Amino acid sequence: MSATAAPSLTEAVTGIAAGAHVTGAHWLGERAALSLGDGAVLLVEAGGETRRVAAHPEGGILVAAADGRRLVTGGDDGRIAVTTADGATDTLATATGHAWIDALALHPDGAVAFAAGKRVTARDAKGRERLHEAPSSVRGLAFAPKGYRLALAHYNGATLWYPNLDATPEALSWKGSHIDVTWSPDGRFVVTTMQENALHGWRLQPDRGHMRMSGYPAKVRSFAWSADGQWLATSGAEAAIVWPFDTKEGPTGKQPRECGVRPARVSRVTFHPRAPVLAVGYEDGCILLVRFTDASELLVRPAVRGSGVTALAWDGRGDHLVFGCADGQAGLLTLPR
Numbered sequence: 001m002s003a004t005a006a007p008s009l010t011e012a013v014t015g016i017a018a019g020a021h022v023t024g025a026h027w028l029g030e031r032a033a034l035s036l037g038d039g040a041v042l043l044v045e046a047g048g049e050t051r052r053v054a055a056h057p058e059g060g061i062l063v064a065a066a067d068g069r070r071l072v073t074g075g076d077d078g079r080i081a082v083t084t085a086d087g088a089t090d091t092l093a094t095a096t097g098h099a100w101i102d103a104l105a106l107h108p109d110g111a112v113a114f115a116a117g118k119r120v121t122a123r124d125a126k127g128r129e130r131l132h133e134a135p136s137s138v139r140g141l142a143f144a145p146k147g148y149r150l151a152l153a154h155y156n157g158a159t160l161w162y163p164n165l166d167a168t169p170e171a172l173s174w175k176g177s178h179i180d181v182t183w184s185p186d187g188r189f190v191v192t193t194m195q196e197n198a199l200h201g202w203r204l205q206p207d208r209g210h211m212r213m214s215g216y217p218a219k220v221r222s223f224a225w226s227a228d229g230q231w232l233a234t235s236g237a238e239a240a241i242v243w244p245f246d247t248k249e250g251p252t253g254k255q256p257r258e259c260g261v262r263p264a265r266v267s268r269v270t271f272h273p274r275a276p277v278l279a280v281g282y283e284d285g286c287i288l289l290v291r292f293t294d295a296s297e298l299l300v301r302p303a304v305r306g307s308g309v310t311a312l313a314w315d316g317r318g319d320h321l322v323f324g325c326a327d328g329q330a331g332l333l334t335l336p337r
Contacts, residue, residue: 014048022324025311026066028085032322035064063104074101105141122163130163140180153181185229193220235266281309
């Protein structure tokens with residue numbers, strides 16, 4: 001089904017003028033939080049009212065993560081800033097030499113990890129810091145779903161590190177440049193995106209086996225796990241490519257599903273937190289909702305020239321979807337009840 005033929009939810013979208021390139025979208029309770037390339041955080045109420053917070057007044061925001069209570073951002077000013085739903089913002093940490101923050105991750109207990117070049121800093125919930133020097137610049141960070149363990153993506157593979165233990169970090173090797181990293185929700189798989197237009201994965205249980213997911217026409221810039229942890233959706237093609245992880249072998253020997261096929265590359269994906277619905281954003285500005293059970297589509301936003309989708313996020317209940325674009329446009333979808 002094409003975007004023009006899809007039933008429409010466009011009238012349920014409230015337009016938002018973000019005013020700068022949107023680098024990330026998150027939720028702080030009932031408020032959406034958009035991180036912007038000009039260093040600001042835009043807080044958005046359910047009705048579309050906005051409040052602008054100068055989280056990085058001397059630089060742009062490169063990376064962001066949120067835990068529902070706070071938005072943590074890293075910028076080209078070398079700072080890690082924390083912004084809360086009431087608009088308060090403060091500096092949590094500063095990288096040595098004010099180096100750019102390349103990657104950021106949050107732990108459910110309040111811990112934060114960030115990377116600047118090869119150096120990774122893990123700061124636990126009590127403020128205690130541990131450092132790790134990676135073999136090359138770290139581009140991606142992710143905390144394991146259980147325990148205090150970090151996955152680091154870098155050149156020639158990934159590293160698994162326990163910051164609070166003296167044990168030697170475990171190397172997961174695969175030649176090439178690894179850009180970002182994610183754990184499966186059950187902790188059985190680690191998957192990286194690569195410079196070579198592919199994904200690479202490792203089965204941590206039972207055999208440390210490799211999983212190669214290739215064939216993308218472009219780099220994978222966005223990925224998302226389904227609520228049940230059985231599917232991994234990815235960008236990088238003219239459809240959302242969704243890999244099965246419902247068995248102990250993961251996607252090995254299996255073909256992915258393709259959702260939302262259109263004549264434009266997918267730029268962002270995010271699964272609904274409760275229902276089998278995937279939100280898909282495209283480089284031409286279009287946004288679709290795809291129901292996973294029957295592949296039916298709903299149009300959220302038609303294509304808008306020069307307004308590629310750069311950020312998508314559902315709220316915790318799945319009632320609202322916030323999006324942001326490269327040209328500073330944004331919007332808030334409220335699903336009809």
